[in-house]
Amino acid sequence: MHSPTLEAAHSTHLGTDRTISFWDPDAECELVVGQPSVERDLWVEYVAGARLSYRKHGVESALDTAEIFDCDNTALFFAAIDRAGRVIGGVRAKGPYRNAEDSHAVEEWRGQPGQDAVRKMIDDRVPFGVVEMKTAWVADDPNRNRGLTTTLARSAYPAMALLDCQFLMATAATHVLDSWRSSGGIVASKIPATPYPDARYRTKIMWWDRRTFVNHAEPRQAAKIVAEMKQLTHIINGYAQSESGS
Numbered sequence: 001m002h003s004p005t006l007e008a009a010h011s012t013h014l015g016t017d018r019t020i021s022f023w024d025p026d027a028e029c030e031l032v033v034g035q036p037s038v039e040r041d042l043w044v045e046y047v048a049g050a051r052l053s054y055r056k057h058g059v060e061s062a063l064d065t066a067e068i069f070d071c072d073n074t075a076l077f078f079a080a081i082d083r084a085g086r087v088i089g090g091v092r093a094k095g096p097y098r099n100a101e102d103s104h105a106v107e108e109w110r111g112q113p114g115q116d117a118v119r120k121m122i123d124d125r126v127p128f129g130v131v132e133m134k135t136a137w138v139a140d141d142p143n144r145n146r147g148l149t150t151t152l153a154r155s156a157y158p159a160m161a162l163l164d165c166q167f168l169m170a171t172a173a174t175h176v177l178d179s180w181r182s183s184g185g186i187v188a189s190k191i192p193a194t195p196y197p198d199a200r201y202r203t204k205i206m207w208w209d210r211r212t213f214v215n216h217a218e219p220r221q222a223a224k225i226v227a228e229m230k231q232l233t234h235i236i237n238g239y240a241q242s243e244s245g246s
Contacts, residue, residue, distance in 0.1 A: 020235050022228070027148040029080040029088060033158060036071035039079075043071065045087040046079045053137035062197040064104070068092070068135060075131070075163055078155045080138075080148055089138035089148050093159040093168075095131030099123055103132055105171050108203060114192040118205065121188065122169070129165030136172070150221070153183040157225050158232055160210040168208040173201040180206060182221045184213030 019034035036043040047068055054060045067073045077092040100106055100122035109115040122130060133156065138148045156168050170180065177187055185206040193202035214222045 018236075018239060020232065022231055022235075024080075024151050026224075027080060027144060027151040029082050029148065029151070031151065032079045032081060033076060033155075033162070034079075035076050036074050039077075040071075042079050042081075042087065043074075043077065046077060046090045046092075049087050049090070049139065050135050050137045053139070056140070059197050059201075063135065076159065078152065078159075080151065086139075088141070088144070089136075089152060091133050091136040091152050091155055093131050093133055093155075093163065095129075096163055096165050097122065097126055097130045097132070099126055103130075103169070104134070105132075105169070105205060108171055108196040109191075109194045112192065112194045114194070117191055121191070121205070125167045128167060129160075129163070130167045130169060131159055131163045131165045133159065133168060133170045136170075136176075149179050150182060153180045153185075154221060154225055154228060156180075156183050156185065156208045156213070157210070157229060160208065161229065161232070166210045168210070170206050171196075171203055172206070174204050177204055177206045182218045183225065184208055184215070184217035184221070186213075186216060 019032060019039055021030055021032040023029075024031050032039070032042060034042065050068070051060065051063060054063050073094060074092045075095055077090060079090040080088050082088050095102070097103060100119040103122055105118050105122065106115065109118045136152060138145050138152070141148075160166065160168050170177070170185070172180075174187075174193065177185065181187075185208050188205040188207060191205055193204050195201060196203040214225060217225065
Protein backbone atom coordinates (compact mmCIF):
# COMPACT_ATOMS: atom_id res chain seq x y z
CA MET A 1 0.00 0.00 0.00
CA HIS A 2 1.25 3.45 -0.90
CA SER A 3 -0.58 6.30 0.78
CA PRO A 4 -0.04 10.08 0.60
CA THR A 5 -1.01 10.18 4.27
CA LEU A 6 1.76 7.79 5.21
CA GLU A 7 4.29 9.66 3.08
CA ALA A 8 3.33 12.99 4.63
CA ALA A 9 3.85 11.53 8.06
CA HIS A 10 7.51 10.90 7.25
CA SER A 11 8.29 14.49 8.24
CA THR A 12 6.28 14.38 11.46
CA HIS A 13 8.09 15.11 14.72
CA LEU A 14 6.73 15.20 18.25
CA GLY A 15 9.07 17.90 19.54
CA THR A 16 10.63 18.11 22.97
CA ASP A 17 7.61 19.00 25.06
CA ARG A 18 4.57 17.72 23.17
CA THR A 19 2.09 15.01 24.08
CA ILE A 20 -0.38 13.49 21.64
CA SER A 21 -3.57 11.71 22.63
CA PHE A 22 -6.52 10.27 20.78
CA TRP A 23 -9.42 7.93 21.48
CA ASP A 24 -9.25 4.36 20.20
CA PRO A 25 -12.78 2.95 19.80
CA ASP A 26 -11.65 -0.67 19.38
CA ALA A 27 -9.90 -0.87 22.74
CA GLU A 28 -12.18 1.77 24.26
CA CYS A 29 -9.26 3.71 25.64
CA GLU A 30 -7.32 6.91 25.18
CA LEU A 31 -3.90 6.34 23.66
CA VAL A 32 -1.32 8.84 24.87
CA VAL A 33 2.04 9.28 23.13
CA GLY A 34 4.60 11.25 25.09
CA GLN A 35 8.05 11.43 26.60
CA PRO A 36 8.88 10.27 30.15
CA SER A 37 10.47 13.60 31.04
CA VAL A 38 7.26 15.43 30.09
CA GLU A 39 4.60 12.95 31.25
CA ARG A 40 6.30 11.90 34.49
CA ASP A 41 3.22 10.76 36.43
CA LEU A 42 1.90 8.78 33.48
CA TRP A 43 5.34 7.24 32.96
CA VAL A 44 5.46 6.09 36.60
CA GLU A 45 2.04 4.45 36.19
CA TYR A 46 3.13 2.75 32.97
CA VAL A 47 6.31 1.38 34.59
CA ALA A 48 4.40 0.18 37.66
CA GLY A 49 1.92 -1.63 35.44
CA ALA A 50 4.72 -3.23 33.45
CA ARG A 51 6.44 -4.51 36.59
CA LEU A 52 3.18 -5.97 37.90
CA SER A 53 2.37 -7.61 34.57
CA TYR A 54 5.84 -9.11 34.10
CA ARG A 55 5.90 -10.34 37.69
CA LYS A 56 2.49 -11.95 37.31
CA HIS A 57 3.70 -13.85 34.26
CA GLY A 58 6.95 -14.87 35.92
CA VAL A 59 9.25 -12.92 33.60
CA GLU A 60 10.22 -9.95 35.75
CA SER A 61 13.86 -10.90 35.14
CA ALA A 62 13.39 -9.67 31.56
CA LEU A 63 12.84 -6.13 32.86
CA ASP A 64 15.90 -3.93 33.20
CA THR A 65 14.49 -1.93 36.11
CA ALA A 66 17.39 0.51 36.27
CA GLU A 67 17.00 1.30 32.58
CA ILE A 68 13.26 1.86 32.53
CA PHE A 69 13.46 4.19 35.53
CA ASP A 70 16.06 6.26 33.67
CA CYS A 71 13.91 8.47 31.45
CA ASP A 72 16.85 9.17 29.12
CA ASN A 73 16.76 5.57 27.89
CA THR A 74 13.26 5.95 26.44
CA ALA A 75 12.64 8.22 23.45
CA LEU A 76 8.84 8.08 23.81
CA PHE A 77 6.15 5.80 25.18
CA PHE A 78 2.56 4.84 24.47
CA ALA A 79 0.12 4.48 27.35
CA ALA A 80 -3.46 3.22 27.06
CA ILE A 81 -5.86 4.80 29.56
CA ASP A 82 -9.36 3.47 30.19
CA ARG A 83 -12.50 5.49 30.95
CA ALA A 84 -11.71 5.35 34.68
CA GLY A 85 -8.32 6.96 34.11
CA ARG A 86 -6.29 3.81 34.72
CA VAL A 87 -3.26 2.85 32.63
CA ILE A 88 -4.17 -0.55 31.20
CA GLY A 89 -1.24 -1.13 28.88
CA GLY A 90 1.57 0.41 26.93
CA VAL A 91 4.92 0.10 25.22
CA ARG A 92 8.07 2.23 25.01
CA ALA A 93 10.44 3.09 22.17
CA LYS A 94 14.23 3.29 22.31
CA GLY A 95 16.42 4.88 19.67
CA PRO A 96 17.45 5.87 17.15
CA TYR A 97 20.33 3.44 17.69
CA ARG A 98 23.98 4.27 16.95
CA ASN A 99 24.99 0.61 16.60
CA ALA A 100 23.88 -2.89 17.52
CA GLU A 101 25.31 -2.63 21.02
CA ASP A 102 22.58 -0.10 21.87
CA SER A 103 20.05 -2.91 21.58
CA HIS A 104 19.51 -5.40 24.38
CA ALA A 105 18.98 -8.04 21.70
CA VAL A 106 22.74 -8.62 21.51
CA GLU A 107 22.70 -9.54 25.19
CA GLU A 108 19.62 -11.73 24.76
CA TRP A 109 21.50 -13.83 22.19
CA ARG A 110 24.78 -13.87 24.14
CA GLY A 111 26.35 -17.32 23.93
CA GLN A 112 23.61 -18.50 21.57
CA PRO A 113 23.76 -19.35 17.86
CA GLY A 114 22.83 -16.29 15.87
CA GLN A 115 24.34 -13.58 18.06
CA ASP A 116 26.67 -12.37 15.31
CA ALA A 117 23.79 -12.43 12.83
CA VAL A 118 21.66 -10.36 15.23
CA ARG A 119 24.45 -7.80 15.56
CA LYS A 120 24.93 -7.60 11.78
CA MET A 121 21.20 -7.37 11.12
CA ILE A 122 20.94 -4.32 13.36
CA ASP A 123 24.17 -2.66 12.21
CA ASP A 124 23.15 -3.02 8.55
CA ARG A 125 19.97 -1.04 9.25
CA VAL A 126 21.39 1.62 11.59
CA PRO A 127 22.30 4.05 8.75
CA PHE A 128 18.60 4.14 7.81
CA GLY A 129 17.40 4.58 11.40
CA VAL A 130 16.50 1.83 13.87
CA VAL A 131 14.14 2.15 16.82
CA GLU A 132 13.16 -0.66 19.17
CA MET A 133 9.93 -1.29 21.04
CA LYS A 134 10.34 -2.63 24.57
CA THR A 135 8.36 -3.38 27.72
CA ALA A 136 4.98 -3.99 26.08
CA TRP A 137 2.19 -5.06 28.42
CA VAL A 138 -1.58 -5.13 28.75
CA ALA A 139 -3.68 -5.51 31.88
CA ASP A 140 -5.35 -8.86 32.54
CA ASP A 141 -8.80 -8.32 31.09
CA PRO A 142 -10.02 -11.07 28.73
CA ASN A 143 -12.75 -8.81 27.36
CA ARG A 144 -10.30 -6.09 26.33
CA ASN A 145 -6.86 -7.66 25.86
CA ARG A 146 -7.13 -8.67 22.21
CA GLY A 147 -8.37 -5.27 21.09
CA LEU A 148 -5.75 -3.48 23.17
CA THR A 149 -2.93 -5.67 21.86
CA THR A 150 -4.08 -4.95 18.32
CA THR A 151 -4.08 -1.23 19.09
CA LEU A 152 -0.58 -1.29 20.58
CA ALA A 153 0.70 -3.28 17.60
CA ARG A 154 -0.07 -0.24 15.44
CA SER A 155 2.28 1.89 17.56
CA ALA A 156 5.11 0.72 15.31
CA TYR A 157 4.34 3.26 12.62
CA PRO A 158 3.94 6.43 14.73
CA ALA A 159 7.13 5.44 16.58
CA MET A 160 9.06 5.25 13.31
CA ALA A 161 7.50 8.44 11.98
CA LEU A 162 8.02 10.48 15.14
CA LEU A 163 11.61 9.30 15.55
CA ASP A 164 12.32 9.53 11.79
CA CYS A 165 13.54 5.94 11.41
CA GLN A 166 12.96 3.47 8.61
CA PHE A 167 13.15 0.33 10.73
CA LEU A 168 11.60 -0.81 14.00
CA MET A 169 12.47 -4.00 15.85
CA ALA A 170 11.12 -5.94 18.81
CA THR A 171 12.20 -9.13 20.56
CA ALA A 172 9.76 -11.37 22.37
CA ALA A 173 8.59 -14.93 22.75
CA THR A 174 7.15 -16.33 19.54
CA HIS A 175 3.57 -16.45 20.85
CA VAL A 176 3.80 -12.75 21.78
CA LEU A 177 5.15 -11.69 18.40
CA ASP A 178 2.34 -13.62 16.72
CA SER A 179 -0.10 -11.10 18.19
CA TRP A 180 1.91 -8.22 16.65
CA ARG A 181 2.05 -9.64 13.13
CA SER A 182 -1.24 -7.94 12.28
CA SER A 183 0.49 -4.56 11.92
CA GLY A 184 2.97 -5.80 9.32
CA GLY A 185 5.87 -7.04 11.42
CA ILE A 186 7.96 -9.85 9.94
CA VAL A 187 9.86 -12.35 12.11
CA ALA A 188 13.53 -12.80 11.20
CA SER A 189 13.14 -16.50 10.51
CA LYS A 190 16.84 -17.12 9.79
CA ILE A 191 17.87 -16.04 13.29
CA PRO A 192 17.65 -19.03 15.68
CA ALA A 193 15.41 -18.47 18.70
CA THR A 194 17.13 -17.80 22.01
CA PRO A 195 15.93 -19.12 25.41
CA TYR A 196 15.37 -15.68 26.90
CA PRO A 197 14.59 -14.73 29.63
CA ASP A 198 14.78 -18.44 30.49
CA ALA A 199 14.41 -21.88 28.96
CA ARG A 200 10.61 -21.66 28.94
CA TYR A 201 10.72 -19.15 26.09
CA ARG A 202 11.78 -19.10 22.46
CA THR A 203 12.54 -15.44 21.79
CA LYS A 204 12.72 -14.16 18.21
CA ILE A 205 13.21 -10.80 16.47
CA MET A 206 10.50 -9.05 14.48
CA TRP A 207 11.12 -6.16 12.07
CA TRP A 208 8.89 -3.46 10.59
CA ASP A 209 10.04 -1.50 7.53
CA ARG A 210 8.56 1.99 7.41
CA ARG A 211 8.44 1.93 3.60
CA THR A 212 6.79 -1.42 3.10
CA PHE A 213 5.37 -2.90 6.29
CA VAL A 214 1.81 -1.79 5.53
CA ASN A 215 1.95 -4.23 2.61
CA HIS A 216 2.27 -7.03 5.17
CA ALA A 217 -0.34 -5.77 7.61
CA GLU A 218 -3.83 -7.17 7.85
CA PRO A 219 -6.19 -5.03 5.73
CA ARG A 220 -8.14 -3.71 8.72
CA GLN A 221 -4.94 -2.85 10.53
CA ALA A 222 -3.55 -1.13 7.43
CA ALA A 223 -6.67 1.01 7.18
CA LYS A 224 -6.42 1.91 10.87
CA ILE A 225 -2.76 2.85 10.45
CA VAL A 226 -3.59 5.21 7.58
CA ALA A 227 -6.38 6.85 9.59
CA GLU A 228 -4.26 7.22 12.72
CA MET A 229 -1.30 8.65 10.82
CA LYS A 230 -3.61 11.18 9.18
CA GLN A 231 -4.84 12.15 12.65
CA LEU A 232 -1.28 12.33 13.96
CA THR A 233 -0.18 14.55 11.08
CA HIS A 234 -3.15 16.85 11.69
CA ILE A 235 -2.25 17.19 15.38
CA ILE A 236 1.42 17.92 14.65
CA ASN A 237 0.52 20.45 11.97
CA GLY A 238 -1.76 22.15 14.48
CA TYR A 239 1.16 22.48 16.88
CA ALA A 240 3.31 23.97 14.13
CA GLN A 241 0.65 26.49 13.13
CA SER A 242 0.07 27.60 16.71
CA GLU A 243 3.79 28.12 17.21
CA SER A 244 4.23 30.07 13.99
CA GLY A 245 1.31 32.29 14.92
CA SER A 246 2.57 33.01 18.43
